[in-house]
Amino acid sequence: MNIIISNSSEHPIYYQITMQIKEAIIQGLLPPNSQLPSIRSLAAELQVSVITTKRSYEELENEGFITTVPGKGSYVAPKSNELLKELKMRTVEEKLEEAIDSARLIGLTLDDLVGLLKILYLEE
Amino acid sequence: MDIAVNLKDVSKRYDDFKLENLNICLESGYVLGLIGPNGAGKSTTIKLLLNHIKADSGQIEINGKSYDKSGPSIKNDIGFVLDQDHYYSHLTIRKIGRALSPFYTEWSQSKFESYIERFSLPFDKKISQLSKGMKMKFSLAIALSHNAKLLLMDEPTSGLDPIVRSELIEILSGVMLNDKKSIIFSTHITSDLDKIADYILLLNGGKTLLNEDKDALIERHAIVKGPKELSHEVSDHAIGIKKHKYGFEALTCDKNRFLNDSRLIFEKPTLDDIMLYYTKGESRC
Numbered sequence: 001m002n003i004i005i006s007n008s009s010e011h012p013i014y015y016q017i018t019m020q021i022k023e024a025i026i027q028g029l030l031p032p033n034s035q036l037p038s039i040r041s042l043a044a045e046l047q048v049s050v051i052t053t054k055r056s057y058e059e060l061e062n063e064g065f066i067t068t069v070p071g072k073g074s075y076v077a078p079k080s081n082e083l084l085k086e087l088k089m090r091t092v093e094e095k096l097e098e099a100i101d102s103a104r105l106i107g108l109t110l111d112d113l114v115g116l117l118k119i120l121y122l123e124e
Numbered sequence: 125m126d127i128a129v130n131l132k133d134v135s136k137r138y139d140d141f142k143l144e145n146l147n148i149c150l151e152s153g154y155v156l157g158l159i160g161p162n163g164a165g166k167s168t169t170i171k172l173l174l175n176h177i178k179a180d181s182g183q184i185e186i187n188g189k190s191y192d193k194s195g196p197s198i199k200n201d202i203g204f205v206l207d208q209d210h211y212y213s214h215l216t217i218r219k220i221g222r223a224l225s226p227f228y229t230e231w232s233q234s235k236f237e238s239y240i241e242r243f244s245l246p247f248d249k250k251i252s253q254l255s256k257g258m259k260m261k262f263s264l265a266i267a268l269s270h271n272a273k274l275l276l277m278d279e280p281t282s283g284l285d286p287i288v289r290s291e292l293i294e295i296l297s298g299v300m301l302n303d304k305k306s307i308i309f310s311t312h313i314t315s316d317l318d319k320i321a322d323y324i325l326l327l328n329g330g331k332t333l334l335n336e337d338k339d340a341l342i343e344r345h346a347i348v349k350g351p352k353e354l355s356h357e358v359s360d361h362a363i364g365i366k367k368h369k370y371g372f373e374a375l376t377c378d379k380n381r382f383l384n385d386s387r388l389i390f391e392k393p394t395l396d397d398i399m400l401y402y403t404k405g406e407s408r409c
Contacts, residue, residue: 008392012343040153044297047319050154052339 001029005046013048017056025065025076026084036066036074126152127188128274128306129173134182136168143168143330146182150323152273153303155296157321157338158310159399164327166310167207170278173308174204187273200229203267205260207279213252217245217262221269228270239265257288264295275299275307281316289313293320314395324395328403338395346379347397350388358382364401375401 001024005013024030036057037045043053057074060066064083068074077083103113131148143165150156158166171177172184175191175198184190186198212220217240225231240247243261245254254262260280267275275296281289293316299305300320311317317324317338324341326334334341348358355372359365361381362374375393382388 010390010392012339014339040301040303044301047293047297049320049322049338050300051322051337055339 003042003046005048014052014055014059017042017046017048017053018059021056021060022065022084025080026088030076032076032078032080034076036076038073126304128152128154128186129156129308130183130185131172132183134172134179134184136172136177136179141165141168141330143172143327144332146332147335148308148325150306150308152306153300154322155300155307155309155320156323156325157314157317157395158308158325158327159312159314159317159395160327160333161399161403162312163329164403165330166312166327167278168330169327170204170206170276170308170310173276174202175199200270201273203270203272203275205263205267205275205277205280207282214250216248216250218247220251221266224266230271232269232271236265236269239268257284260284260288260292264292268295268299273305275305275309277307277309279311280309281311281313289316292316296320314399318395321395326399326402333402334398341398342393342395345375345377345393345398347373347391347393348376348379348382348388349373349391350385354385354387358388364404 001021003017003020005016007013009016011019021030021036030036036042039053039057040050043050046053057066057068061068061074065077065080066074067077100113108116127149129148129150131146134143134146136143141163146165146169148156148169158169160166168177172179173186175195187201189198191198212223215223221233221236221240225233237247240262243258243265245258245262245265251259251262264280281292284292296307296309297320299307309317309321321338324334324336324338325332345363348362349371350358351371352367355365355367355374358372358374358376361378362376365372365374375397376382379390383390
């Protein structure tokens with residue numbers, strides 16, 4: 001897994017770490033039940049404060065992506081893949097709804113829209 | 125939750141300077157950065173923590189103990205790096221190591237020697253022959269060789285080049301892997317703290333201007349830059365403002381108020397920015 005922090009980003013550092021760990025989980029670089037680096041070793045590696053990494057892990061735990069066992073460490077939650085899929089699913093739905101609204105405005109039919117979707121999907 | 129350092133309403137007066145109502149509550153396992161201009165009271169604070177001077181009022185507790193009752197036990201657990209010579213300068217590094225060992229119950233000669241090697245210091249040179257950077261590394265080697273729970277450093281990097289400063293930060297990062305260690309680090313080179321500090325205390329003229337978690341501090345402030353025409357509006361909600369011929373720059377803790385104005389540019393402040401604006405301007409936050 002790679003975590004790359006930008007000091008000039010508008011996003012706070014803890015947020016960047018949280019997002020990139022989620023990415024690593026999605027990509028399977030951090031499989032369910034695998035152990036994350038300790039808060040302290042991550043802080044030392046990235047040269048950020050311990051409070052920053054602690055906050056990232058707390059956010060991840062609040063959102064259900066990891067569980068922290070006091071004295072042992074932090075682990076990727078077993079259901080995290082499903083959680084992320086659900087989140088992505090919601091994003092897909094939202095984007096499709098946006099496309100549908102725009103399509104209606106210019107009078108595209110459902111068939112037109114499906115046809116366009118096929119072309120774009122197969123292009124990539 | 126272990127508290128490494130607890131200062132309550134500590135004050136110390138000199139003829140022309142007064143350190144007032146200083147409060148520090150540092151949990152074990154964290155780094156506190158003490159910043160402020162020269163003469164702000166940073167060294168006085170470190171001296172109070174080392175019991176080199178006594179407070180006029182207030183309480184000081186280190187690892188739950190007070191100097192009145194447990195002086196020697198506290199000193200055993202503190203490692204320090206000060207910006208001055210305080211070791212016998214005619215002795216060699218090797219000899220000083222041996223001379224110090226009876227003073228600390230957990231002195232480790234092997235740890236000391238391995239730090240000296242790691243810092244590439246010459247064992248058989250006298251302290252007086254070492255460069256500034258080498259003296260700092262030597263003090264650091266001592267501070268790290270007796271299992272100290274608290275590291276106190278007073279301007280350890282002043283006068284040192286960025287390479288040595290960066291090496292120090294790396295070493296301290298390694299120390300902080302242990303959650304039973306704590307560090308208080310005073311400096312006017314705030315960029316050193318941008319990386320490693322968990323908490324920041326800003327002193328100016330003996331008074332505490334800021335005392336909080338570094339991330340929260342940086343997040344709630346923003347540098348705002350914009351055209352001269354907007355400077356009046358912004359200055360009412362800024363800690364300080366710099367106007368020049370072609371525009372202005374200010375530090376605000378209320379950036380949401382201005383976010384929608386596309387004529388303004390926002391940037392994340394550095395600790396340096398925060399220190400400069402707070403010590404120069406009046407706070408409106």
